[in-house]
Amino acid sequence: MNILQKTYKQARRSPFQGLAAVMITTLTFLVISVFSLISYGSIKILEYFESAPQVIAFFEPGKDLTEVEIANIRAQLDKTGKLKDFRYVSTNEAEAIYKEKNKDNPLLLELVDASILPASIEISAGELKNLVELKGVLETQEGVDDVVYYEDIVNSLSSWINSVKIMGGAAIAYLVIESVLVILVIIALQIAARREEIEILKLIGATTWFIRQPFVVTGMAYGLIGGFLAWSVSYLMLLYSTPFLANWLQDIPLLPVSFWFMLALLAGELVLGILIGAVGSLIATRRFLKI
Numbered sequence: 001m002n003i004l005q006k007t008y009k010q011a012r013r014s015p016f017q018g019l020a021a022v023m024i025t026t027l028t029f030l031v032i033s034v035f036s037l038i039s040y041g042s043i044k045i046l047e048y049f050e051s052a053p054q055v056i057a058f059f060e061p062g063k064d065l066t067e068v069e070i071a072n073i074r075a076q077l078d079k080t081g082k083l084k085d086f087r088y089v090s091t092n093e094a095e096a097i098y099k100e101k102n103k104d105n106p107l108l109l110e111l112v113d114a115s116i117l118p119a120s121i122e123i124s125a126g127e128l129k130n131l132v133e134l135k136g137v138l139e140t141q142e143g144v145d146d147v148v149y150y151e152d153i154v155n156s157l158s159s160w161i162n163s164v165k166i167m168g169g170a171a172i173a174y175l176v177i178e179s180v181l182v183i184l185v186i187i188a189l190q191i192a193a194r195r196e197e198i199e200i201l202k203l204i205g206a207t208t209w210f211i212r213q214p215f216v217v218t219g220m221a222y223g224l225i226g227g228f229l230a231w232s233v234s235y236l237m238l239l240y241s242t243p244f245l246a247n248w249l250q251d252i253p254l255l256p257v258s259f260w261f262m263l264a265l266l267a268g269e270l271v272l273g274i275l276i277g278a279v280g281s282l283i284a285t286r287r288f289l290k291i
Contacts, residue, residue, distance in 0.1 A: 017186045018222065024182045025226025025276065026233075028175040029269050033234035035168035036265055040257070042161040054131055056148040057138040058118040064090050065119055065143070073121060076137050082130035087122045094119065118145060176276060179226075183219045183280030184287075190215060191284065212285040219281025220274045227273030231266045 059065065065073075070088050077083045089097070095114040121138065125131050131149065139147055191198070201211050242255055 017189060018218075021183050021186050021219075021222040022226050022229070024175075025179045025223050025273060026229045028172075028179045028276075029227045029230030029273065030233060031168075031175055032172050032269060032272075033230055033265065035164070035172060037234065037238060037257070038164055039161070039168065040261060042164060054124045054149075055122075055135050055138060057121045057123075057141065057144050058146045058148070059120065059143045060145055061118045062091060062115040063119065063143070070121075073138070073141055076141075077123060077134060080130075080133055080137065082125050082134060083123060085122075085124045089120045089122065091115075091117050091119050176272075179223070179276050180280040180283075183222055183277055184284045186222075187215050187219055187281045187284035188287070190218070212282075215285050216278060216281045219277035219284075221277065223273030223275070223277030223280075224270060225273075227269035228266070231262075231269050235262060 065088065074083075074086050077086060091114040094117040095112070098112055098117065123134055123138070125134055135147060135149055138144060198211055238257060245255055
């Protein structure tokens, strides 16, 4: 309790310096929170597309395949040894899917029925590089009207995720270093303001750690408060934007974001905040306290 009281008095003596430290650490952790959420969402979206059918072959509208034709096509695909999932969607199933997706639009429901919808075969491979061969097998089948190929979407999404990680990592590294330097400068100013008091403590035999401790704890408090504020703001922003994002993402099961993920993010930011504050204040005390 004694050290907490000392830290509180230390912060009260220089409120504007403390505010500056909290503001810069809050900005740092807000960027960390945003990029963490973007990375989490991007990975979930990528997993969704990787688990979804990656090649879809559409047949002539209104015409279903026989059991023999379906078995023959599956046998050819199995023969490659690269097939992961196989699903045949009949015209009636296609109609049911269409009606479910457009149940809020009666006009569209009246215009479409099973007689004008195509049957389809949906497949996926264990690895994206195997899709080309499986796509080639489907294209040679009799009655195939069109083949939809999702490899480009998955590859583009993977590239985008990697770019986000690189840019986010660079921005986070820059802001973390900046936060450490700001805390270092602020603690150095606080040391300078208490120079006479520190000299008196030295004369009466105070230990090195006894003198440094309030400054170190103050720096850690700045980082801790900044981390918590940033997490709170990012969580509120996420909750506020969830209805819009859910409507935009539609069938992608990304929202709501797991509470346990947000809790883990909070724990990580608090720990990093303490480390940032500790590093900045320790450097400042070692540099400016000649003990």
